[in-house]
Amino acid sequence: MRRLYMxxxxxxxxxxxxxxxxxxxTPVAGNTGEEIFSNACIDCHEPQDGYIFDISPEKANVxxxxxxxxxxxxxMPAFPNIQGAELxxxxxxxLAKNKPEETEVNEAAxxxx
Numbered sequence: 857m858r859r860l861y862m863x864x865x866x867x868x869x870x871x872x873x874x875x876x877x878x879x880x881x882t883p884v885a886g887n888t889g890e891e892i893f894s895n896a897c898i899d900c901h902e903p904q905d906g907y908i909f910d911i912s913p914e915k916a917n918v919x920x921x922x923x924x925x926x927x928x929x930x931x932m933p934a935f936p937n938i939q940g941a942e943l944x945x946x947x948x949x950x951l952a953k954n955k956p957e958e959t960e961v962n963e964a965a966x967x968x969x
Contacts, residue, residue, distance in 0.1 A: 885941075
């Protein structure tokens with residue numbers, strides 16, 4: 857029982873430390889969103905079926921993604937050195953690689969028929 861408690865506590869601590877961790881990656885000025893992603897994000901976010909993300913509609917906007925990238929969220933560390941045009945570029949790249957909602961996929965299929 858004690859081992860289970862310790863394992864649960866360790867897991868909870870590990871799950872919440874992402875928000876408090878900061879990654880010191882600094883992109884080269886003028887990098888594209890794809891270049892920044894390849895250098896800073898690919899180790900944790902691998903493509904599946906052509907998409908990298910499955911972001912909820914509430915978070916699928918540049919402003920929210922920029923905040924998440926800058927400050928971190930859940931297991932993802934903060935990237936405070938990604939700012940300005942580069943932050944916008946990576947946020948837009950993330951949106952472009954977001955898996956569309958099923959309704960969007962169905963609407964696109966119907967429109968092409």
